[in-house]
Amino acid sequence: MNVVLDKLERAWRGVVWYLREVSGEARYDHYLEHFAVEHPGETPMSEVEYLRAREEYDRLHPNTSCCC
């Protein structure tokens, strides 16, 4: 029983992980990881600040391809 539950829980965590990654929700987490290593001791941007900065970046570096 426990084994089954364990497997189910792992599968669920896998699904959540995938959705967060593919939708871009996990981007801020990665930024935090990145930041902690490269600028130890400094304060990272808040999530909202990060999202705004990311938006601005996308505006300046537009993705010039589209689906068909």
Next chain:
Amino acid sequence: MTNVASSAAAQAPAPGRLEFENDYTPAEAERVIRNSKGLPVGVRPKMVWTWPKALLWAAIAIVGAIGWSILAVSRGEQISAIWFVIVALCSYAIAYRFYAYYIQMKIMRTDDANATPAERVHDGANFERADRRVLFGQHFAGISGAGPLVGPILAAQMGYLPSVLWIILGVILAGAVQDMLVLWISAKRRGRSLGQMATDEMGKFGGMILSIFLVVMTAIAMAFLALVAIKAMASSPWAVFSIGMTIPIALLMGCYQRFLRPGRVIETTLLGFVLLVLDIVAGGYIADSPVLAPIFTLTAPQLVIALVIYSFAAAALPHWLLVTPRDYLSTLMKIGTLVLLVIGILIANPSVQVPALTELAFTSNGPTFSGDLFPFLFITIACGALSGFHGAVSSGLTPKAVEKENQIRMIGYGSMLVESFTAVIALIAAITLSQGLYFATNMSTAQIQAAAGESYSAEASAEANAVAATENMQVSDIEGNQMTTTWESVDENGDPVVYEGEEALTKAAEDLGEQSIVSRTGGATTFAMGMANFLKSYLGGQGSLGFWYHFAIMFEALFILTTVDNGTRVARYQIGEMLANVKRLKKFGDPTWKPGNIITTLVATALWGGLLWMGVADANGGINAMVPIFGISNQLLAAACLVLVTVCVVKMGRAKYAWIPVIPLVWDVAVTFTADFQKIFGPLSYFTTAANYRAQIESGALEGEALANARAALSNAYLDGVLSVFFLVMMGVFLIVGIVVVAKTLISGKVGVETTSEEPFVESQWFAPSGLVATSLEKKVQREYSAKLHELAQNAEAAA
């Protein structure tokens, strides 16, 4: 030192357990690639054969062969549509495992010791490693759109066999090869774009041709797809309301995410999806209401105006408000609906109604597209088999995020296989409907009148005329009898009944919640009918048909609106970049310069809006005129991508294997140039069509709306004709430039990395598995990698 090792540790996707025992077998140990620090950064690709594996592949090959022979030889008997799914999956598996692997070994020679752009640049923004499975999903969402849903539907008039052969063989030998190799050359060049790579490898002239081509091509694709959406929405209050409501839904989602729950993408998407479902249900009530229905009943020209205004607004409003949330919805629909559909086909197990080849395969005047099977069938089915557009995506964000070179096969080739599978599903949707229904839906009023001949009556209903037309057409069904019009439904008592003839058409429209399904050209209506049939089989039953039909229309419309938004934006940047090449107009190169933005957006909107307007006004429905120009431009772009790839392959000194991109290139050039030629000269040409309209207008027999329509069709034909000439000249020149570069390289004999713009080798510090599922060896390497990183970090700390 410290920095590199520890930063890599922090970003390793799955740190895994640190307990690493050196448990490699000697054969495995040989395949592990280590960098100068001793970090294992990859595994050399190798086919390892075991008995169970060999048996599995033999089984796949046998099942695939049985499936193909059933599709190819069955005559006069019912076959299950599930065979199409089986044939496709077996063929894809074999192609991916063997042919794509062969290309990987012989041409790409991917090397996991070499760092990818994500590792080289690693700026935390676009150049950021993405897990291969995630990138696969993102790349698929990037390439897939409404294209593969339209072509196979239109091509079904000739029977299923040529279509299924082209969709499956085309993707294996051409489409997926193109996608993967463009991704490869771009990943080897810091993720540069097509235009930049063409400039680097083939000179400024080649780059310029490709850039101009991309703009024109984008505008044509948008106009064509928008026309498909409009054909499905015109005179359908349900569709207009539910699709129109996606704008307020997107705005709501945008505000929710911005102000209430910043960064909660999944939550926002789910909220939007729930609203979307409610919206589709509400559409049914709107369509039934005598007061509200007329408000949402719009004609095609009104919809064009609405769409143009909308796309301009979408470009002007901030992205987070409208475009981003709608992208969430369309990505969710892209991946989710595909799964629902496959399950639906397996459960509904529909039987194929259309024969392998119909009589129309041997004529050039079928209603959905005109022209002979060769070349026009291969032009009509563009996106699911070979699509030049994907070259732009494969040289966009994806190459910047690939973690390891060995993953290129799975992401590039694999995503395109899924796209092709979408096309197979669209084909199944079209061929499991009765042929009479298919033709009644896909013929314009003028075509019905012409086909019905003397049986046509101005007083009779559109349904009666459509049935008369299909009875007059010499087209047989799968059992060899004259085709019929049937619709399976239930009567008032809920008993299953097969309706026939005129009744079938009216009952189908009633079940689907539409006024009429006659002359709904463009493919979207046909696809939605098929999809509704699959989905109602296990989700909701007969009563849910109207919901699923409009869900399908929404599915397709969302793709198309996303393409229209993105396309306007893409065309605008490209126009800006092109203008910036002129000295005095440098400012247009700055994407934040507002006046420049407005001007380029206006130009882009005018380009596709104008094409769309003329298409809608065309009395023959416009789809017929637009399909070839869309297909030809898309396939010519594919030819350009293959030329570029061939140049790179030859310059790398791998001319021996240049046949891999050259075979699809030769085929593609033969198809597109023949088609384009026929569209410029001869009876099928746009100029002949234009001359006919001119004669009609000059005869003075037309007046009022008919005259205006003829004038629009005249300018449409001229414009399409001029575009065809333009394409032929541009791509002819590009091809010659390619041949000259290849010849020069071969004559001089100077080949290798230094002769191309490929980036020199840089040692990789990352490890990640190559395929969708990590092999046991890769799991071992992952453990060693984690343990070594930990050790390196500790050593560095101790030294400090």
